[in-house]
Amino acid sequence: MDSLTQACLGGALGGALLGRRLGRKSILLGAVTATLPDLDSFIDYGSAVADYTYHRSATHSVFVLSLLACVFTLVCTRLPATRQVPTRQWFWFWWLCLVTHPLLDAFTTYGTQLLWPIASPPVAWKTIFIIDPLYTLPMLLAIIVALIRGTHGRAVVIGLAMSTAYLGFSVVAKSMVLAQVSPALIQRGLDDRPVMVQPTPLNTLVWRVTVIDDDRQLEALVSLLDAPHTLTFDSFRRPMMAHGLLVDSWAGQRLGWFAAPFWRSEERDGALAVTDLRMGQPGTYSFAFNIGERDDNGHWQPAPSRSVDMPRPDTGLLSALLKRITHPEALCPSDFGDRDLLLPDTECRPKA
Template identity: 35%
Template sequence: MDTLTQIALGAAVGQAAGYKRLGRSALALGALGGVIPDLDVFAAAALGPFAEWRFHRGITHSLIFGPLMGPVLGYALWRTFRRWRPMSRCADIDGRDPMIAVMVLALITHPLLDLFTTYGTQLLAPFSDARFSLPAIPIIDPSYTIILLAAVAFGIVGRKRWLAPAAAGIALTLSSAYLFYAWSQNDRAEAEARRQLASGGVQGADVRAYTTMFQPWLRRVVVREQNGLRVGFISTWAPTQITWTCFRSPQHPALDQVMTTSAAQVLAWFADGQVWPSLREDGQGRTIVRLTDLRYGFPGPTLAGWWGVEVTLDQNGAATDAVRIRIPSGASRDAFAALYRAGAGDVASLYQLAGSAEGPPHVSTCEMNALGPMQPGPSG
């Protein structure tokens, strides 16, 4: 999740667990614990262009990080208060255990929240690099964040401060229920997509739904078939017939070699295998293979993904270069409103917003109301 939300979650956890003993300092300590795991981005930034995918949400997002580091950080903070703020409530001998508890809980709840996003989290690091993900809410979800911020605001400025722990507990309960509600929307989107595909004669396809942005109802649906791919969007609030865009699987003798490059393997691992290739010639006898993360994207230039890698093949088909790319979305100021309209059922607004923007290469549009087997489209 975004940094603000993680700070709010940590502060709410601190408010619930340590307010009675530590007062408002518990919120600050929880907020600190809530942001610490994401400091791994600074280390990843120094390790190369693909390091963020490889190392962000790694060991600092493991289930063992909180139980191991929480007591160390909590005790160190308590000792700091004892030395520099001896009159503080946090410096009292009875403040040590609550400080440790707040830090442990804040460090644990951070990766548990990230688990409910599409991005994926290495909960078992360093023993396994498996990424776990429950596509429930987007990286930024105002509804979830506001619930926590309301409780934190009560803890800071509320007059009846003895109610602060209860307010935080209620907010944590409601926000957790929201996570599971949002997760259920992903299952609902996949079920509706399978129903529509089956009614059009498409059976046995791999159907995956993913979050979009800002709210839980609009889902991106990725369908892998034997000879290609479909991408569409659906509102679980008011489901309608999905508009599919079809991609035909490109054929190139060097594709297998491209997928063995380190850049492609890191992307495939990061994207849980949801990688799509497209090819183009650069006019100098070289082939550019673009691999994109299918879990993210909107109609227009990013339909096949927001980011990925490009691998250059020389005239002999050998991979000579690999770079990380981010594809400009071309979104306008109306994008925010269009997302909410689409979440409420007006999915066509997303395509209207894309307008005549250049789409991804090698695409053919499926008929909206006649979903049959994958139609042949242009090859790579």
């Protein structure tokens, strides 16, 4: 999640746990503590792909953060100014403010390496967008009230309860979308294909559904208010060039571990560009990397990875996204872009 949301979560937890003893300081300390895991954003891991895939690893590990909570607790037991708070309370304060950060991140699409250093794929439950005002605002308003009043009172507890309830709703909403999508996939003979369901920007009412069918990428938008059996897909080509380089190079292997099968590789401006299809929308993806170049004989060779500038989303489509909640024809995946990759069997927005 974004830094403001993480700070609000930590601040609300701090006020709920230590507000009676520390007052405003508990909120400020909790907010700062909750943002510490994202300090890895300032670490240079040596390449664009390394920076991308090592983010949310060691500093987001429940093992590392639990150890850090123990260290912070031990320090508090040694300082005269903090001894008035029982050791147990200090531990729960540090542990919850730290560990809830990666747990919240795991609800997003990017994924979080919760069990680092165990080499398991990143955990990504994909139930909430990285920025969602309906999750953040209850905690933010509660913190403002608590800071003005000088004590946490009930405000932060209510704010936490409302945000947590909304997060729970996102899980239920995703299950509702899956229940609607599954029969359509069975009908199309796609029930054994990789499927990704995630919320569209800033809401949990309209969801993006992505299906990988070998060299095809099927995309649909589903609203919780859609009538049954109305699912339509836009179908895109999914190029996968230079398979050997993807398999043999470190960057290709790393991106495959991180994003496959929701990725594609294509030649762009003489370089091999690998795009993560999970974040963004067709044509406006958030992350792509050049990892290879052709040699004098036209063969692909590994090259130092670098980020690719991607088209920015058209903010004018936000109004169409809002309308899509109740009107299926208001917005289709191909409206975001990638129409040059659109296939003839597209359903939602047929290619002209």
